[in-house]
Amino acid sequence: MKLLIIAGPPSGGKTAVIRQVIKNLPEGSLPAFLKIDVVHATEDQELAEEFDIPVKKIYSGDVCPDHMGILVLEDALRWAESLSRNILIIESAGLCLRCTPYTTYSLGIAVVSAVSGTNSPLKMAPLLALADVAVVTKTDLVSQAEKEVFRESIRKVVPKIDIVETNAIQGTGLRYLLRRIADHPDIGPDQIMLRGAPPLGVCTVCIGKKEIGWKNHFGVIRPLDMPEPLYRGD
Amino acid sequence: MTEQFTLTIQSGKNRLGEQEGFENIEIKPGNTLSIVGPTGSGKTALINDIETLAQGDTVTGRRILINGEEPPESFVREPAFKPIAMITQNTRCLADLSVKEFLLMHIRARKPGREDLLEETIALANTFTGEAISLNSRMSGLSGGQTRSLMIADALVIGDTPILLLDEIENAGIFKDRVIQSLQGGNKAVILVTHDPYLALTADRRIVMKNGGVASVIEATGQEQHLIEDLALIEDRLHQIREKLRQGAAFSSTSSKVLMTPTGQGLQLNRV
Numbered sequence: 001m002k003l004l005i006i007a008g009p010p011s012g013g014k015t016a017v018i019r020q021v022i023k024n025l026p027e028g029s030l031p032a033f034l035k036i037d038v039v040h041a042t043e044d045q046e047l048a049e050e051f052d053i054p055v056k057k058i059y060s061g062d063v064c065p066d067h068m069g070i071l072v073l074e075d076a077l078r079w080a081e082s083l084s085r086n087i088l089i090i091e092s093a094g095l096c097l098r099c100t101p102y103t104t105y106s107l108g109i110a111v112v113s114a115v116s117g118t119n120s121p122l123k124m125a126p127l128l129a130l131a132d133v134a135v136v137t138k139t140d141l142v143s144q145a146e147k148e149v150f151r152e153s154i155r156k157v158v159p160k161i162d163i164v165e166t167n168a169i170q171g172t173g174l175r176y177l178l179r180r181i182a183d184h185p186d187i188g189p190d191q192i193m194l195r196g197a198p199p200l201g202v203c204t205v206c207i208g209k210k211e212i213g214w215k216n217h218f219g220v221i222r223p224l225d226m227p228e229p230l231y232r233g234d
Numbered sequence: 235m236t237e238q239f240t241l242t243i244q245s246g247k248n249r250l251g252e253q254e255g256f257e258n259i260e261i262k263p264g265n266t267l268s269i270v271g272p273t274g275s276g277k278t279a280l281i282n283d284i285e286t287l288a289q290g291d292t293v294t295g296r297r298i299l300i301n302g303e304e305p306p307e308s309f310v311r312e313p314a315f316k317p318i319a320m321i322t323q324n325t326r327c328l329a330d331l332s333v334k335e336f337l338l339m340h341i342r343a344r345k346p347g348r349e350d351l352l353e354e355t356i357a358l359a360n361t362f363t364g365e366a367i368s369l370n371s372r373m374s375g376l377s378g379g380q381t382r383s384l385m386i387a388d389a390l391v392i393g394d395t396p397i398l399l400l401d402e403i404e405n406a407g408i409f410k411d412r413v414i415q416s417l418q419g420g421n422k423a424v425i426l427v428t429h430d431p432y433l434a435l436t437a438d439r440r441i442v443m444k445n446g447g448v449a450s451v452i453e454a455t456g457q458e459q460h461l462i463e464d465l466a467l468i469e470d471r472l473h474q475i476r477e478k479l480r481q482g483a484a485f486s487s488t489s490s491k492v493l494m495t496p497t498g499q500g501l502q503l504n505r506v
Contacts, residue, residue: 118329118339144285144320145340145388146327148313152343163311172282172292176311 001081001187005102007092007127008111009120013137014091015043016168017111017177021089022051024174026182029087032080036060036069037093054083062208065093066101066198073103074192086186097124099198102131105187107180108195113138114150114165121154128154130195133162133180140167239263239301239317241397241423243284246295248276248447254296255450259441261423263396268434269427271443277427278323279446281399284425285320286310294447313343319393321385323401325378333376334369337388344392351391358416359387362409364480386413400426404433411473432465 004021008014022031033055035044044055056079060068069092080088092101102108110131112120115138121128128134134154139147151163162180166173204217214221218233241261245254261267269277279294287298287310300309300317308315329336337352345351352369360366362383367376376384382403389398398417403426404410414433417424428434440452478485 115328118331118336140282141324142328143322143324143385145336145385145392146324146329148343149329149331149336149339151313152339165311170293172286172288173310175289175291176307 001077001085002087002181002184003077003103003106003187003192004087004089004109004181004184005092005106006090006109006111007094007099007101007131009094009097009113009116009124012094012111012113012116013135013168014094014111015046017109017135017137017166017174018043018047018089018091019050020166020168020171020174021178021181022047022053024171024178025087030085031087031089032056032083032085034058034072034076034088034090036065036072036091038065038095041093043091054080054085060093064099065095066099069093069101070194070198077187077192097127100126100130100194100196101198102195104190104193104195105185106192107184108132109135109177111135111137112154114142114147118150118153121150121157125157126196126198128161129158131158131161133164133177134158135168135174135177136163136165137168139165139173140170239396241284242299242302243280244297244299245448246283246290246292246297248294248445250445252445252447254294254447256448259439259448259451261397261425263421263423265439266424266426266437267439267441268437269425269441269443270429270434271449275443276446276448277443278401280441280443280448281320281401281425281427284397285318285399287318314346316344317395318397318399319389319395320399321382321389321401321403324385325381327373327376327381327385329373331373332369333367333371333373333384336373337369337392340388340392345394348392355384355387355391358391359384361412361416362386364409386416390416394420395422397423398425400424402427402429404428404430432462432469435462435465 006014006018025031031053033044033047033053035041035057037057038060041057044057047053048055056076058068058072069090076090077088108131110128112124112134114136136150147165154161154163164173164177168174204219209217214223219231220229221232222229243259245256247253269280271277283292283294283296284298287305288296289304290297299305309317331339333356334352337355338349341348341351356367356369363380365380367380367384386403403413426433434440435458438454441448442450442452
């Protein structure tokens with residue numbers, strides 16, 4: 001089984017990239033798809049109808065979606081395996097961009113749009129830094145110079161990252177991503193681990209407690225004049 | 235690489251699924267080609283195919299070869315090796331940077347270590363535009379014409395590639411004649427999408443688009459020379475009127491005669 005983890009901000013073109021990937025997978029590939037979102041997503045149904053592949057969706061509700069993704073990933077692999085699938089594609093919700101949902105053995109793909117501003121790669125540094133490939137979408141909407149400056153901005157964050165530029169609606173330029181996927185090895189025998197430690201604020205805010213002020217919360221909390229967060233609770 | 239090369243466009247299919255009206259188009263340094271056709275006929279898609287060095291992976295299925303072969307991956311993926319500069323129709327730049335930061339980042343991508351090109355680029359851009367661009371302006375605050383002028387100067391100075399693609403440079407109110415003069419230097423292959431009759435006719439070859447594909451390729455045989463000369467005079471007159479208008483002139487019916495007199499200072503357009 002191959003594992004592809006696709007992350008990036010909302011409306012950056014993740015699903016358009018996934019569509020092209022599924023359409024152009026090497027012969028013999030049997031993909032399954034898992035979408036993780038907070039409150040609303042229709043990608044799973046769209047992909048199921050378009051490609052007739054098994055799909056699953058999970059809404060994280062009050063919990064951080066990347067946190068949720070990490071918890072369900074192992075079950076999702078079992079699910080795909082039980083259906084005799086050989087490639088699992090996971091699409092993250094793409095919210096605060098501080099998390100790095102990529103794991104060992106997976107191919108980590110960060111999808112960012114060329115129209116998201118030159119400094120956006122800096123703002124989503126962890127999401128890019130631990131990815132294997134940065135796919136830059138919507139390159140047809142900017143000038144060549146701007147596209148190249150955006151690329152330079154990604155290089156500033158991760159000098160060696162593999163950058164693939166595309167108009168994902170048409171699939172232009174994705175041949176390099178598809179080659180990378182084809183060459184990517186299956187999951188090996190060791191325990192699958194996260195590549196980085198995400199800043200998961202596991203606290204009572206995460207589970208929907210709305211009061212402001214640290215005195216009203218448990219878990220990892222932080223008063224204003226304290227230099228480091230601290231853990232409050234059992 | 236810059237001295238000797240041939241760029242080949244191998245035909246694909248139009249929107250109706252029909253093979254395009256050519257087999258191969260070969261383009262060498264110094265050649266100029268215009269691309270004409272109604273809106274939606276696939277002009278921009280054609281230069282996009284060239285810019286991305288398509289290998290059958292776009293809707294048209296065209297392949298672009300360099301020196302008869304599939305270009306090395308670095309030509310496609312590394313701006314520093316890319317032999318193609320393209321000036322798109324975009325008249326907005328979304329980059330949240332100053333002009334100086336933008337150009338320096340582009341120099342780093344295209345010509346590392348050549349920070350000296352900064353001044354040259356901005357100086358050239360300011361010959362194309364009416365209101366000068368300053369290095370401290372924000373990219374997102376430039377006008378359409380300023381953005382276009384800067385992108386053309388950027389392609390010529392920082393890109394400085396053997397192949398230059400231009401998408402409708404006549405728009406956005408920039409000094410077209412000066413742009414054309416700048417393009418003529420340096421033995422480049424110039425491919426331009428245009429709705430401008432003069433620019434279209436003065437190219438060596440004219441690619442005619444229809445239904446998303448190339449319908450035909452017309453070679454300049456010299457038979458259109460008379461028309462080109464007529465157009466040059468019309469261009470000259472239009473240029474004078476446009477500039478007077480832009481300077482705030484008002485016209486009376488008797489002044490039209492003055493405007494019809496060639497001044498000899500208008501366009502000095504040679505063959506593009």
